Amino acid sequence: MATISQEERGTWNSKLGFVLAASGSAIGLGNIVFFASNAYQYGGGAFYLPYFVALFALGIPVMIVEFGLGASTRRALPQALSAVAGKRGEFVGWWSLSCALLITMYYIAILGWALGMMVGALGGLFEPGATAPFAPFLEPSAGVSSTVYFFDLIATYWPMLAVLVIWALNGMILIKGTATIEKAVRIFVPLMWLFMIGLIVLALTRDGGLDGVLYLFTPDFAGVSDPAVWKGAFAQMFFSLSLGLGTMTAYASYLPKRSDVVNNSLLVSFMNCGFEFLAGVAIFGLLFAFALNPVGGTLSLSFFVIPQGIAEFGALAKVLGFAFFFLMVVAGLTSSISLIEGPAAALRDKLGISRAAALAIVFVPGALGSLAYTLPTIVDPGLAANGTLGLSLLDMMDHWVFNYSLLTVGFLEVIFVGWVLGASKLRRAVNLHTRIPLGPWFDVVLKYVAPGLLGFVLIWSLIQEFGGGLYAAGNPLGGFDWLPVAVPLFWLIFTLGGAAYLTYGRPTPPPPSPFDTMSDDVSAL
DSSP: OOOOHEEEEEEEOOOHHHHHHHHHHHSSSSIIHHHHHHHHHBBBBGGGHHHHHHHIIIIHEEEEHHHHHHHHHHHHHHHHHHHHHHHHHHHHHHHHHHHHHHHHHHHHHHHHHHHHHHHHHHHTSSOOOOOOSGGGGGOOSOOOHHHHHHHHHHHHHHHHHHHHHHHHHHHHHHTTTTTHHHHHHHHHHHHHHHHHHEEEEEEHSSHHHHHHHHHHTOOOOOGOOOOHHHHHHHHHHHHHTTTSSSSSHHTTTTTTTTTTTTHHHHHHHHHHHHHHHHHHHHHHHHHTTTTOOOOOOOHIIIIIIIIHGGGGGGGHHHHHHHHHHHHHHHHHHHHHOOOOOOOOHHHHHOOOOHHHHHHHHHHHHHHHHHHTOOOOOOOOTTTTOOHHHHHHHHHHHHHHHIIIIHHHHHHHHHHHIIIIHHHHHHHHHHHHTTOOOOOTTHIIIIIIIHHHHHHHHHHHOOOOHHOOOOOTTSSSSSOTTHHHHHHHHHHHHHHHHHHHIIIIIIIIOOOOOHHHHTOOOOOOO
16 A cells, blocks of 8 residues: 655645644634624623633643644544554544544535525625515515525525535645645635624724623623533634644644644634634624624524624625625635545545545545535424424534534543653653743643543533433424434444444554654653
């Protein structure tokens, strides 16, 4: 089996290119509205306590682990973990990437809807008289209704075309690896920051906009004792920083060996969190300026609430609406290219195949999965739940994969590095080329703090899950009532089966471990 050399794999042309690509991976749809939604749901400013605990006790240390593994081994996640923990490490790596592929499928479906709304912003989105083939929306709306327009959109086949366009754009960006990725992020990432700053100016120059910002930074500590708040912060941090998905390890594997992993981790983490704070200011300012309720997740805020506020700008609504959804598409693309690059890089490392072949293996099931999430079949005409078959599938898959896979992979990564490899070995490898050396505290975080926090959240989530009945079991599904059972089973069979096949069905010698000569004796560091 052919081995791909580092020259064939590719390298970043500059540190700036890597930082832009990694921060672009981290900055996505979740940053624009998910942070604001969580902050509102979990007590405004009080959310920052668990948020910063998650950042410093989990986010940055796990980012250092993922960058350190990629930069030291020059391999994507499965082979990197194989160098740390053998076949069990490789299995976890492939399971992570299998889950990431499922996330990519529905993430790109959401981007397809955003593209549809972007085009609609120049058409009928901000015009009165909208209807949709659901009982609550059969009569034309008296005014502009982004909610009605969205449900009319997803009940058609147009999102399927939009999804194929998004996959094609990803292919164009990924076709030459780091060279084309770097060219794209040098345009997209600064553009995202400029658009977000524009939204802030727009929000704070409206009456009431400042009230939203004050609410965002005013703490209500009553909710800090609720485990759901901490779960929300940890899940937010992992998804926001693209941790547990294999993306950061793949990107770091293209770094020169003497790269400063600690500095890169801090830069990417703080850029991501800075963007989230700017997004929170913009979104809360807009929502309070128009007395709109910020309750909701990524979908409802993105497609219902914020466009409804933009409609208040009258003649400017079409331009501003187009700009907002363009921002969503661009932010989503910088994340989706990394989600695809993770498994593509791993397949090249494992099978020794060309980039085009690896991308084809990812694109075919990925595009088919995205199309499934945009199926317009109406299963809930009364809109008691999700309305269409595609949106119902997306809601259920997101619940299982997002809530459990990212945190589980993060938990296993820190166990492998902290206990199997020995945290001090990674620390020594990282400290060889950094201006900010890690102290023994890093070992304590990896061995005790991070796995303790992640283990607590996972166990608490499982208790809540099985104490409240199977997710979505009571939703109207129009003859597809078996889906709440089938979706989690499919998730487990697809991801565990794929991981087992690639680990044990296609055995390859483990890569040489760069950590073998690293001492476990902390005093030697």
